[in-house]
Amino acid sequence: MPIPPIVLTRDSSILPDQYPARPSLSERPPTTPAVPTVAATVIEEAKRLAAWTAVDRHVLPEHKIIGIGSGSTVPYVVERIVAQGSEVNKDRIFIPTGFQSKELIISSKLHLGDVDQYPTIDVTIDGADEVDSDLNCIKGGGACHLREKVLAEAADTWIVVADYRKNSQVLGRNWTHGIPVEVAPFAYAKVLLNLQLLGSPKATLRMGKAKAGPIVTDNGNFVIDAPFPEEQMKDPYTLLARVKMLTGVVEVGLFCHMAKAAYFGNQDGSLTIRWQDGKIEQIAATPDAPTQVEPAV
Numbered sequence: 001m002p003i004p005p006i007v008l009t010r011d012s013s014i015l016p017d018q019y020p021a022r023p024s025l026s027e028r029p030p031t032t033p034a035v036p037t038v039a040a041t042v043i044e045e046a047k048r049l050a051a052w053t054a055v056d057r058h059v060l061p062e063h064k065i066i067g068i069g070s071g072s073t074v075p076y077v078v079e080r081i082v083a084q085g086s087e088v089n090k091d092r093i094f095i096p097t098g099f100q101s102k103e104l105i106i107s108s109k110l111h112l113g114d115v116d117q118y119p120t121i122d123v124t125i126d127g128a129d130e131v132d133s134d135l136n137c138i139k140g141g142g143a144c145h146l147r148e149k150v151l152a153e154a155a156d157t158w159i160v161v162a163d164y165r166k167n168s169q170v171l172g173r174n175w176t177h178g179i180p181v182e183v184a185p186f187a188y189a190k191v192l193l194n195l196q197l198l199g200s201p202k203a204t205l206r207m208g209k210a211k212a213g214p215i216v217t218d219n220g221n222f223v224i225d226a227p228f229p230e231e232q233m234k235d236p237y238t239l240l241a242r243v244k245m246l247t248g249v250v251e252v253g254l255f256c257h258m259a260k261a262a263y264f265g266n267q268d269g270s271l272t273i274r275w276q277d278g279k280i281e282q283i284a285a286t287p288d289a290p291t292q293v294e295p296a297v
């Protein structure tokens with residue numbers, strides 16, 4: 001049987017399971033965490049709390065185009081969106097930031113779209129490697145930051161969800177691997193030299209863990225991790241501009257002045273929400289939080 005072309009539109013009723021069988025989840029990389037139990041780690045509970053609360057507040061019934069970020073916190077975002085029910089989700093299109101979130105959307109039986117079809121997104125929710133006091137973020141620990149930044153820019157509202165380890169004052173204090181820099185493969189050696197000249201003598205090409213050679217992004221590029229001294233990290237926007245100007249650089253994992261709010265699940269089961277305007281909201285732990293929260297205005 002010929003495979004029908006995949007044409008998804010806003011009104012499409014085509015669901016992924018109408019296509020020829022896909023490999024089972026167990027044959028693919030895990031994208032969904034196990035159902036949380038009492039044995040779930042504190043970190044996982046913190047991620048879940050942040051993700052669920054952010055979804056409850058920012059993914060509203062009127063939102064039809066929704067960006068789904070990457071990383072280990074995002075499966076909880078999708079879990080909570082699925083829990084909103086098929087009635088509200090049947091008219092929504094979900095835009096992934098990479099292979100992982102694409103698989104997550106498909107396996108959750110949500111409608112998949114792409115940002116070239118839907119360049120305007122109602123809300124995107126994503127993880128982060130570190131967030132500073134001005135909500136600037138380091139992203140790209142999973143090498144997804146190019147697509148993540150496109151979806152962050154495309155979104156009317158960009159929300160970050162993370163556990164307490166990511167809540168920082170200055171970028172680079174907690175995330176010490178450096179700024180992820182996606183580069184065109186043939187240019188990597190030159191970019192590496194230029195990053196060293198810019199102040200990152202320990203910049204290194206990110207190597208695969210179960211692969212000989214460098215990791216290759218979903219876009220076919222390499223990633224350099226470039227740690228910079230704190231003086232430079234204190235002004236991430238200037239650093240972003242300088243690194244991005246290097247020829248061969250495709251995107252820089254510094255997301256400046258983009259987030260509307262960052263949700264951090266804490267060790268004690270409480271939640272810290274930091275807003276764009278500097279406001280900090282604390283929500284105390286409750287035995288079975290989060291269940292219901294008021295939507296943000």
Ligand SMILES: O=C[C@H](O)[C@H](O)[C@H](O)COP(=O)(O)O
Pocket residue numbers: 069070071072073074126127128129138139140141142143144145148
């Ligand atoms: O490239 C990966 C992304 O920027 C992730 O959103 C980031 O690494 C955070 O992932 P996690 O939620 O697993 O800490």
